Amino acid sequence: MTIDEIKSPENLVYAKPRLLNDRHMHYCPGCSHGVVHRIVAEVLEEMGQDNNTIAVAPVGCAVFAYNYIDVDWIEASHGRAPAVATAAKRLNPDRLVFTYQGDGDLAAIGTAETIHAANRGENITIIFINNAIYGMTGGQMAPTTLEGMKTSTTPYGRQPELNGYPLVITPLLAQLPGTCYVTRQAVHTPAAVAKAKKAIRRAFQSSLDKRGTSIVEIVSTCSSGWKQTPEKANQWMVENMFPAYPPGDLKNFKD
Amino acid sequence: MTENNNRLKGAVEINRERCKGCDLCVVACPCDVLKLQPKEVNNRGYHFAFADNASACIGCAACAAVCPDGCITVYRVRPKAVAR
Numbered sequence: 558m559t560i561d562e563i564k565s566p567e568n569l570v571y572a573k574p575r576l577l578n579d580r581h582m583h584y585c586p587g588c589s590h591g592v593v594h595r596i597v598a599e600v601l602e603e604m605g606q607d608n609n610t611i612a613v614a615p616v617g618c619a620v621f622a623y624n625y626i627d628v629d630w631i632e633a634s635h636g637r638a639p640a641v642a643t644a645a646k647r648l649n650p651d652r653l654v655f656t657y658q659g660d661g662d663l664a665a666i667g668t669a670e671t672i673h674a675a676n677r678g679e680n681i682t683i684i685f686i687n688n689a690i691y692g693m694t695g696g697q698m699a700p701t702t703l704e705g706m707k708t709s710t711t712p713y714g715r716q717p718e719l720n721g722y723p724l725v726i727t728p729l730l731a732q733l734p735g736t737c738y739v740t741r742q743a744v745h746t747p748a749a750v751a752k753a754k755k756a757i758r759r760a761f762q763s764s765l766d767k768r769g770t771s772i773v774e775i776v777s778t779c780s781s782g783w784k785q786t787p788e789k790a791n792q793w794m795v796e797n798m799f800p801a802y803p804p805g806d807l808k809n810f811k812d
Numbered sequence: 813m814t815e816n817n818n819r820l821k822g823a824v825e826i827n828r829e830r831c832k833g834c835d836l837c838v839v840a841c842p843c844d845v846l847k848l849q850p851k852e853v854n855n856r857g858y859h860f861a862f863a864d865n866a867s868a869c870i871g872c873a874a875c876a877a878v879c880p881d882g883c884i885t886v887y888r889v890r891p892k893a894v895a896r
Contacts, residue, residue: 560866563823563887570822571873573882579830582881586858587834591880747840747877780834787834 574598576607576627583621587787589777590619592744593686596754597657598626600761610653611645613638615667617659618693619686636667639674642681646764653765655682660701661691664726668700671730678735678769682760685727685772687802688779696782700724703801708782723801727774731807737769739808743776745791749804756806768810776802820889822871824863827883831860837875837884843868846875 576598584590601610610628614620616635623630633641638656646654663671663685674681690708691697697710701723705714715723731739738760742753753775760771776798778790785793824845831854838846838861847864854860861883863869871888 558820558889560820560823563820563871563889564825565887568823568871568887568889569885570871570888571876571884571886573827573885577882581830581856584880586832586880587836588880591882592878595880595882744878747872747874750877787836788839791836791839 574602576602577625578627580624582625584618585781587778587780587790588618589688589744589775590686592750593657593684593753593775593777594622594625596744596750596757597684600754600758601626601628601653604653604758604761606653606761609651610655611642611649613642613645613654613656615656615658615662617662617691619657619659620693622657636662636665637670638662638667639670639679639681639683642683643674643677643679646679646681650680650767653682653761654680655684655761655764657684658686659692660685660687660689661699664700664724668724668726671726672733675730675770675772676733676735678737680764680767681770682757682764683770683772684757684760685774686777687774688777688782689723689798690779690782692779692782696779696784701726703797706797725802727772727807730770730772735769736772736808737810738763738771738806739774740772740806741774741776741802741804743794743799743804745778745794763810774802776804820867820869822869822886822888823866824869824871824875825885825887826861826863827885828854828860828862829856830881830883831858832856832881833858833860834880835861836878836880837861840874840878842872842874843870845869
């Protein structure tokens with residue numbers, strides 16, 4: 558059997574999901590956004606929600622998410638994605654509504670919208686990409702930036718007395734009675750990707766079942782902003798990000 | 813029994829124009845199948861990944877799972893077919 562013979566449809570194990578279109582993604586090489594886009598598209602396809610989804614795009618690197626995943630998108634102004642998603646879900650209660658936000662969008666300018674949407678228990682899913690930096694604008698300090706972490710606006714490292722402490726937002730949201738499922742995942746290894754995919758699926762299902770707000774935080778890399786290769790960035794994330802943002806479920810419900 | 817080791821089990825196909833040469837698939841591959849092109853580049857100037865040691869592929873799809881751009885298609889011969 559030759560390699561060309563193996564490459565036949567009956568042997569297919571994995572192919573790019575249909576919902577992730579062929580447009581070339583603008584993300585930097587090795588960006589976690591690409592992986593998360595792909596698994597979101599896979600989950601939507603597996604759940605058969607392609608025609609039943611309203612997604613809300615953020616401001617930040619993922620602002621062009623609507624170009625890549627072929628579902629209905631709304632572009633929200635900076636940080637307001639949970640508010641827009643609230644309206645979309647209340648007007649279309651049977652639709653699957655999710656927001657896709659970065660840490661600068663969700664944890665800085667959009668803190669109020671995020672906390673209040675979760676506190677109201679809106680039946681939406683929030684996918685929160687946390688890379689501890691403002692990637693799009695050139696690697697400035699974000700609220701989630703680690704203590705001592707060098708960014709373009711904290712060239713000597715983040716100092717708590719000057720810049721405050723890192724904002725760990727998912728445990729805050731987990732305290733609220735409106736949330737049903739709060740989890741933190743990563744996408745640096747094949748096993749982690751499989752777990753993150755499962756988490757996203759559970760979150761989408763819980764928002765369809767109207768259990769309340771579900772939040773999936775994905776601890777991600779920003780190889781350009783961190784000034785590392787994608788491989789090094791993954792290692793750096795495991796060594797430095799995981800102690801501050803340990804992966805795992807923060808709040809779950811019984812089936 | 814030893815002849816099974818030489819049998820091909822899997823194959824990867826990489827969309828070279830979509831690849832950005834981030835190297836994550838090369839790191840994820842447990843069988844050292846993939847490599848980045850040392851000299852050649854695609855039309856965006858990236859050193860794309862290719863199956864350097866294609867016969868070692870087991871079709872585990874670890875490369876496809878970590879690929880940020882969804883460039884990789886994986887094929888695997890089903891276990892029954894391999895046994896025959």
